[in-house]
Amino acid sequence: MLQLTSVTKVYPNGVHALERFSAEIQLGEIIAIIGGSGCGKSTLLRAVAGLDRASAGTVTLDGETITAPHPKVGIIFQEPRLLPWLTVADNIGFGLSELPAAERRERVARALDRVGLADKAKVWPRELSGGQAQRVAIARALVAQPEVLLLDEPFSALDAFTRKDLQDHLLDLWADTRPTLVLVTHDVEEAVVLADRVLVMRPHPGRLFEEITINLSRPRDRNAPLFDQFKRHVLTALDRSLDRTVPDAQGRREPGGGLWW
Amino acid sequence: MTMTVELQAPAVATPQTARAPWLTRLARPLLGLLLPLSLALAWELLVWAGWSNGRLVPPPSKVFTTIADLARSGELTRHIVTTLSRVGIGFGLGVAAGTLLGGICGYWRMARRLVDPTIQALRAIPSIAWVPLFILWLGIFETSKVALIAVGVFFPVYLGLTGAILSVDRKIVEVGRIFRLSGPAMIRRILLPAVLPAYVVSLRVGLGLGWMFVVAAEFMGASEGLGYLLIDGQQLGKPAQIVAAIVIFAIIGKATDWLLEIATAPLLRWQDSFARQSGAA
Numbered sequence: 250m251l252q253l254t255s256v257t258k259v260y261p262n263g264v265h266a267l268e269r270f271s272a273e274i275q276l277g278e279i280i281a282i283i284g285g286s287g288c289g290k291s292t293l294l295r296a297v298a299g300l301d302r303a304s305a306g307t308v309t310l311d312g313e314t315i316t317a318p319h320p321k322v323g324i325i326f327q328e329p330r331l332l333p334w335l336t337v338a339d340n341i342g343f344g345l346s347e348l349p350a351a352e353r354r355e356r357v358a359r360a361l362d363r364v365g366l367a368d369k370a371k372v373w374p375r376e377l378s379g380g381q382a383q384r385v386a387i388a389r390a391l392v393a394q395p396e397v398l399l400l401d402e403p404f405s406a407l408d409a410f411t412r413k414d415l416q417d418h419l420l421d422l423w424a425d426t427r428p429t430l431v432l433v434t435h436d437v438e439e440a441v442v443l444a445d446r447v448l449v450m451r452p453h454p455g456r457l458f459e460e461i462t463i464n465l466s467r468p469r470d471r472n473a474p475l476f477d478q479f480k481r482h483v484l485t486a487l488d489r490s491l492d493r494t495v496p497d498a499q500g501r502r503e504p505g506g507g508l509w510w
Numbered sequence: 511m512t513m514t515v516e517l518q519a520p521a522v523a524t525p526q527t528a529r530a531p532w533l534t535r536l537a538r539p540l541l542g543l544l545l546p547l548s549l550a551l552a553w554e555l556l557v558w559a560g561w562s563n564g565r566l567v568p569p570p571s572k573v574f575t576t577i578a579d580l581a582r583s584g585e586l587t588r589h590i591v592t593t594l595s596r597v598g599i600g601f602g603l604g605v606a607a608g609t610l611l612g613g614i615c616g617y618w619r620m621a622r623r624l625v626d627p628t629i630q631a632l633r634a635i636p637s638i639a640w641v642p643l644f645i646l647w648l649g650i651f652e653t654s655k656v657a658l659i660a661v662g663v664f665f666p667v668y669l670g671l672t673g674a675i676l677s678v679d680r681k682i683v684e685v686g687r688i689f690r691l692s693g694p695a696m697i698r699r700i701l702l703p704a705v706l707p708a709y710v711v712s713l714r715v716g717l718g719l720g721w722m723f724v725v726a727a728e729f730m731g732a733s734e735g736l737g738y739l740l741i742d743g744q745q746l747g748k749p750a751q752i753v754a755a756i757v758i759f760a761i762i763g764k765a766t767d768w769l770l771e772i773a774t775a776p777l778l779r780w781q782d783s784f785a786r787q788s789g790a791a
Binding site for chain 2: 298300317318320323324326328330332333334335343344346373374375393
């Protein structure tokens with residue numbers, strides 16, 4: 250279980266990026282975090298990844314406090330961030346250097362096969378398309394078998410068709426080992442198609458505004474009326490979160506006042 | 511009207527490019543030789559026709575005879591070996607010092623703050639200005655010459671390496687952090703490959719400066735070497751020998767740069783270079 254308790258981040262320049270954010274995320278859940286710019290969603294993700302320390306509050310995974318990158322936590326960034334001097338196969342195996350070579354090769358081959366890029370093993374990253382490169386990044390994160398996979402707007406740089414394709418592919422891969430997914434996005438449809446719960450955040454300072462549970466069975470039909478209804482729900486929440494006249498109704502709960510906010 | 515013109519244009523161009531791709535590939539480097547060769551030929555003809563005596567500007571044939579004579583007597587090999595070994599040792603020392611200090615200053619902010627301002631100040635001094643001091647300190651023989659070349663090589667290598675380390679993409683470093691690389695592993699698996707392209711460029715710049723400085727070094731009282739051939743040619747009024755030495759400098763300088771390029775090419779195979787793209791086109 251991933252537990253965030255009153256996570257607060259104040260940057261040295263005085264910007265309150267995140268204000269007392271608490272959440273409890275069960276193993277295997279898919280959480281989408283959505284919100285306007287400056288609502289601290291990327292800050293939150295970086296704190297969970299252990300890349301940045303929170304100013305106050307704690308992030309714990311199975312009771313273990315996260316202060317630095319954790320072997321059970323993987324992350325996929327907005328850009329693929331492949332190492333240009335390594336082949337696709339070596340990029341995927343980058344985090345497996347402690348495994349014996351034979352096992353590493355086998356796991357990399359399986360991951361390549363799983364993301365449908367088996368024929369690209371010996372290719373340099375520069376020869377890949379944007380969608381292919383992001384799939385390699387997904388394989389690189391998943392091959393380490395993380396318990397929690399963080400995704401920071403992973404498909405926002407891709408065209409609409411590739412994006413939809415990769416969203417479905419991600420769900421497919423998720424079903425293999427069912428890790429916890431925490432996805433930061435600004436795409437309402439993406440949030441509704443992927444997530445069990447959508448957390449809508451509001452900016453200045455970044456905090457939780459509303460939580461929406463998407464109890465639709467998978468695979469989800471993007472054209473179903475119910476899907477549309479959820480989309481509208483999230484969109485309305487998003488609009489309200491950016492309207493300064495709307496008071497914090499849902500988000501401002503004191504810790505202990507209800508772990509499920 | 512415009513449509514027809516636009517449609518016709520590629521139709522005209524296609525047979526032209528399809529005719530002989532090997533011919534254009536062969537002709538392209540030859541194109542660059544056209545100007546120098548025709549100038550040389552023109553000068554040769556002018557001198558041959560007696561319109562100029564070619565005493566101060568020797569015709570190509572005379573330069574080649576001089577090179578052939580020097581080669582036959584074994585003198586040429588001796589001069590080349592001397593100069594090459596000076597450049598080799600000076601380059602080696604300069605690269606070693608530049609890499610060591612550049613690496614340390616690039617990696618540790620504290621070292622950079624302590625050392626870098628001094629190095630930048632020293633860099634502002636024209637390196638030739640060191641010559642009198644080097645002669646006083648190290649004598650007029652090999653040591654001072656090698657030291658001058660090493661100084662010339664040091665700065666581009668140092669600057670290139672510190673700059674390259676400082677400009678390594680933070681996003682790539684974060685990938686290393688996510689996979690919990692230790693300090694040495696981060697250097698070996700992320701920083702080293704990331705700085706390599708810029709480092710190779712700085713090595714090539716350094717080598718070029720090494721060749722520049724060997725001439726300066728050999729001007730200060732050498733008894734052999736290609737720079738000595740230049741001075742000797744000037745003092746004894748042998749312009750053909752000067753031009754011969756210049757030609758040999760150009761050939762060997764280009765050859766060593768080419769060797770360096772070839773030696774480092776396998777390390778940079780992954781690069782998406784503009785040169786390779788246009789070469790493939």
